[in-house]
Amino acid sequence: MEWLFSGLTSLVVFILGACIGSFLNVVIYRIPAGLSLLFPPSRCPSCLRRLKNYDNVPVLGWLWLRGRCRYCKTRISVRYPLVEAATGLLFVWVFWTFNLPLPALGYWAFLSWLLALSLIDLDTMTLPNSLTQSGLIVGLMFQVGVGWMNAPTLAGISHQLMTGILGAVIGLWLFDLITIVGSMVFGQTAMGGGDAKLAAMMGAWLGWKYLLLASFLACAVGAFVGGGRSPSDSSTAVSPCPLVHSWHSVPSSPPSLEK
Numbered sequence: 230m231e232w233l234f235s236g237l238t239s240l241v242v243f244i245l246g247a248c249i250g251s252f253l254n255v256v257i258y259r260i261p262a263g264l265s266l267l268f269p270p271s272r273c274p275s276c277l278r279r280l281k282n283y284d285n286v287p288v289l290g291w292l293w294l295r296g297r298c299r300y301c302k303t304r305i306s307v308r309y310p311l312v313e314a315a316t317g318l319l320f321v322w323v324f325w326t327f328n329l330p331l332p333a334l335g336y337w338a339f340l341s342w343l344l345a346l347s348l349i350d351l352d353t354m355t356l357p358n359s360l361t362q363s364g365l366i367v368g369l370m371f372q373v374g375v376g377w378m379n380a381p382t383l384a385g386i387s388h389q390l391m392t393g394i395l396g397a398v399i400g401l402w403l404f405d406l407i408t409i410v411g412s413m414v415f416g417q418t419a420m421g422g423g424d425a426k427l428a429a430m431m432g433a434w435l436g437w438k439y440l441l442l443a444s445f446l447a448c449a450v451g452a453f454v455g456g457g458r459s460p461s462d463s464s465t466a467v468s469p470c471p472l473v474h475s476w477h478s479v480p481s482s483p484p485s486l487e488k
């Protein structure tokens with residue numbers, strides 16, 4: 230019976246994640262374009278007709294439309310169902326890794342912010358302030374929650390909050406260091422201001438220890454994947470994470486269908 234319960238729980242968590250992923254698709258498309266997240270409802274940017282509710286079902290909607298708009302048959306990027314499925318899988322992974330409601334909720338939010346920022350960075354090479362700054366605030370709120378869960382005293386909560394604040398500050402310093410070393414080695418500053426805010430945001434969520442660990446892993450993987458490419462051709466904004474940076478070398482255009 231236990232496997233049935235685990236399976237059903239995973240399915241429910243996956244569906245929740247896929248629905249959040251569907252919303253992330255909207256965030257990724259609309260925030261850089263300066264559009265409202267809520268109005269108008271999902272529609273095809275080509276023929277502007279509203280999507281039917283059942284076409285909006287994560288992953289499945291794309292499958293039964295066979296990747297095309299119901300009305301004008303414009304292609305819908307496969308990235309939409311992929312983002313939904315990936316978010317669903319990440320949610321399931323976080324759920325079984327953390328087991329406790331608050332950390333799971335916190336890391337669901339963190340991964341959602343990271344996913345949206347990574348794909349916006351990939352599409353537009355910018356990191357919107359509205360997302361990095363709200364992510365930083367929510368990250369610090371998460372630390373307050375963790376502090377309250379661990380030791381519901383003022384001292385316990387402020388200790389945990391300090392971990393997040395220290396993480397944010399070290400994120401900024403680390404970013405400065407990368408920029409300084411980068412400009413000494415390559416003779417140019419290759420990073421945009423949004424990247425510093427991303428580093429601070431990640432520090433707020435992870436605390437300084439895990440931030441350093443994550444930076445180290447990102448650099449190791451980035452060095453391996455990127456193979457010593459020089460940071461950016463010119464003045465474009467580049468993320469502190471070389472892994473994200475290495476994506477920039479892949480030519481890409483934003484998917485064609487708003488959802």
Ligand SMILES: [Zn+2]
Nearest residue numbers: 273276298301
């Ligand atoms: Zn259409």
